[in-house]
Amino acid sequence: MSQPTPNKQRRQNGSEEEFYAGPASLVASLPSPSLTPMYKRQRRNQGSSDEEQVVLDDIIHQDFRTGGPTLCRLPVRIVALREDSLTLTAWNAGLYTTISNILRRLDVQSNTIKVEHRRWRYDRESHPNHTETIMVYSIKSVFDRSWLTACINIRTACLEVALPFLNVEIADPRGLKPQLSHPVLSSDPFAVRWSGIRAQIISLLAPREWLTMSLLRRGKSDDPSRCPLTILITIPEDSAAVWSTARESIVAYLDNTGWQQVAVEIGRGYVWRGVEAGEDTNHDRILLESNRDWKIKAQHGRSIGKSNSEESPGTLGGFVEIRNPKSGLWKKLALTCFHCVQPSGETTPDKNALKVLQMHGIKPQSNPIKMDQPSSGDHQETLRCLNNQVQEIRTVAFEAIDRRLADPDDFVTPVELRVFEQNQRSIHLLEEQIRAGEEFFGNSQEPLGTVFAGSGLRRAANNGHTLDWALIDVRKERMSENILFSFDEVCAMSIMHPDARRQRLYDPEGKKVVGTQSSVWPDSNLFKFGRTSDFTWGRQNGVAECFLIKYRPDTSGVLQGITYEDFQVVGMPVGQNEWFGQGGDSGAFVLDGRGFFVGLFFGGNSNAGTSYYTSAEDLFASIKEVTGANDVRLADLHLNKAGEILVSVK
Numbered sequence: 001m002s003q004p005t006p007n008k009q010r011r012q013n014g015s016e017e018e019f020y021a022g023p024a025s026l027v028a029s030l031p032s033p034s035l036t037p038m039y040k041r042q043r044r045n046q047g048s049s050d051e052e053q054v055v056l057d058d059i060i061h062q063d064f065r066t067g068g069p070t071l072c073r074l075p076v077r078i079v080a081l082r083e084d085s086l087t088l089t090a091w092n093a094g095l096y097t098t099i100s101n102i103l104r105r106l107d108v109q110s111n112t113i114k115v116e117h118r119r120w121r122y123d124r125e126s127h128p129n130h131t132e133t134i135m136v137y138s139i140k141s142v143f144d145r146s147w148l149t150a151c152i153n154i155r156t157a158c159l160e161v162a163l164p165f166l167n168v169e170i171a172d173p174r175g176l177k178p179q180l181s182h183p184v185l186s187s188d189p190f191a192v193r194w195s196g197i198r199a200q201i202i203s204l205l206a207p208r209e210w211l212t213m214s215l216l217r218r219g220k221s222d223d224p225s226r227c228p229l230t231i232l233i234t235i236p237e238d239s240a241a242v243w244s245t246a247r248e249s250i251v252a253y254l255d256n257t258g259w260q261q262v263a264v265e266i267g268r269g270y271v272w273r274g275v276e277a278g279e280d281t282n283h284d285r286i287l288l289e290s291n292r293d294w295k296i297k298a299q300h301g302r303s304i305g306k307s308n309s310e311e312s313p314g315t316l317g318g319f320v321e322i323r324n325p326k327s328g329l330w331k332k333l334a335l336t337c338f339h340c341v342q343p344s345g346e347t348t349p350d351k352n353a354l355k356v357l358q359m360h361g362i363k364p365q366s367n368p369i370k371m372d373q374p375s376s377g378d379h380q381e382t383l384r385c386l387n388n389q390v391q392e393i394r395t396v397a398f399e400a401i402d403r404r405l406a407d408p409d410d411f412v413t414p415v416e417l418r419v420f421e422q423n424q425r426s427i428h429l430l431e432e433q434i435r436a437g438e439e440f441f442g443n444s445q446e447p448l449g450t451v452f453a454g455s456g457l458r459r460a461a462n463n464g465h466t467l468d469w470a471l472i473d474v475r476k477e478r479m480s481e482n483i484l485f486s487f488d489e490v491c492a493m494s495i496m497h498p499d500a501r502r503q504r505l506y507d508p509e510g511k512k513v514v515g516t517q518s519s520v521w522p523d524s525n526l527f528k529f530g531r532t533s534d535f536t537w538g539r540q541n542g543v544a545e546c547f548l549i550k551y552r553p554d555t556s557g558v559l560q561g562i563t564y565e566d567f568q569v570v571g572m573p574v575g576q577n578e579w580f581g582q583g584g585d586s587g588a589f590v591l592d593g594r595g596f597f598v599g600l601f602f603g604g605n606s607n608a609g610t611s612y613y614t615s616a617e618d619l620f621a622s623i624k625e626v627t628g629a630n631d632v633r634l635a636d637l638h639l640n641k642a643g644e645i646l647v648s649v650k
């Protein structure tokens with residue numbers, strides 16, 4: 001039996017989940033109440049309930065999925081193969097028939113057999129040849145190794161027709177649904193005691209390096225009541241530590257302290273900030289809208305980026321004002337994330353200078369980086385897509401009918417004419433959008449503005465929360481206001497989920513951001529407008545997420561975990577692959593349902609599927625510290641003649 005290396009195994013696994021122990025169930029009734037109850041937990045090792053994961057000839061065998069050499073991680077993004085691909089040629093020349101015969105001979109029932117590109121939705125790497133996969137959709141009724149044998153035989157058939165890069169997978173629908181995260185209520189008895197329990201688990205994990213520790217309800221059901229409380233530990237993608245023993249240590253601690261109903265999940269992943277340079281970010285690409293993006297006035301919640309650069313696009317959240325302590329005057333500035341404005345490693349050869357910038361931030365007007373809205377990368381990508389759509393419509397047949405219409409001696413049927421005119425209208429609309437984009441950037445040679453100041457990538461001194469913000473000095477003619485879409489407007493744009501619309505969870509008190517909410521209760525409904533995912537609804541988790549910095553020995557030589565926390569948001573509704581935010585949403589304003597400013601969105605966790613934000617309180621305190629301002633407030637609030645805010649700050 002071949003054993004893959006850790007990196008190869010990570011690529012094969014098909015799931016972030018490495019090791020899992022479910023909630024305990026009572027093994028049997030006891031003859032006497034005085035006896036200690038016996039419990040048993042369901043365990044999984046890399047998706048398989050076998051004690052040791054079965055890997056044979058590069059085929060990995062899980063409970064409801066079997067395949068390889070690459071078993072695509074969930075959730076999956078599917079792309080059709082090109083019609084002229086070698087795989088489809090072999091498929092149509094007899095490979096499909098060969099596979100059907102193999103499945104029939106081994107009595108593997110197949111609902112559908114197809115070949116397609118499969119990529120992990122959040123993949124940051126590029127393995128284009130490793131994603132072509134023969135997919136066999138089946139229902140598993142007997143837990144034997146017939147699927148394993150079938151996959152090995154199908155792989156052999158692929159090698160015989162010179163397709164060594166082709167993957168194979170047999171899957172039951174139960175195995176294709178990813179683990180879902182639901183928020184935990186702050187009032188849950190386990191959540192109330194979580195701080196002390198977490199400290200014990202951190203000690204048990206030493207000296208292993210991990211990224212984050214969350215308390216969530218996790219499972220495959222859309223109903224949170226059917227998903228157990230789960231301690232979710234995210235470990236680095238390339239971790240080679242022994243995590244099976246870590247799972248058992250945590251399980252023993254929970255069982256001994258009476259928390260047998262709490263599950264443990266250890267999975268690989270990463271903490272992301274925005275769209276990072278050099279990544280494969282097709283899933284984060286957007287198409288600009290001429291009526292919302294190519295505007296002179298700055299658009300909050302829309303695309304922003306460094307001038308003449310396709311790197312790290314983000315979101316312009318809105319506007320704040322800082323007060324000069326000497327003059328008493330207020331200065332209005334746009335707000336986004338620092339990582340959206342910092343120079344990249346590619347454009348800044350001096351890596352030490354970049355680290356200093358990240359550590360200490362940008363002092364007022366010390367580094368005037370130019371910024372565009374929309375970002376140059378989004379602009380160019382949109383024009384490319386629009387031109388491609390025009391070319392797809394302007395086919396040889398279209399051009400032929402155009403020539404026939406110009407020839408008085410030729411005849412075009414009514415059906416041909418109707419199709420031609422419809423295509424002509426489509427081309428006209430597309431070319432209008434192209435002209436609007438070209439004219440906008442042609443007439444607006446000057447940037448949106450320049451970076452005024454930034455936090456760097458740091459943590460707050462008082463509580464360790466992440467600081468990741470930048471202020472942009474916007475040109476006067478492009479300055480705008482913190483305008484909010486109303487409930488009716490959001491409904492008309494079809495960007496509010498029916499559940500949120502039915503409960504009227506988002507219903508701002510005014511047309512502008514109403515004020516600042518300095519503290520947000522756990523379990524609160526939150527909303528944001530961002531570049532990539534537009535308007536989204538989330539719920540703040542009942543407990544914050546814990547991040548490991550490092551382990552350090554105390555005076556007695558015992559390793560102590562140095563950690564910090566950040567606010568965690570679960571995208572709603574759970575079960576529809578909805579994240580609260582995605583790459584490119586960094587810098588978006590996070591609001592409550594009444595239109596109060598709660599904080600600034602800055603990133604998320606690929607394993608948990610959750611998002612993070614910096615609170616307004618931490619944000620404003622840091623802005624004052626870096627800029628020297630004696631006060632910070634949201635711009636465009638309702639003020640009286642004395643300059644006092646009429647809406648009380650909650």
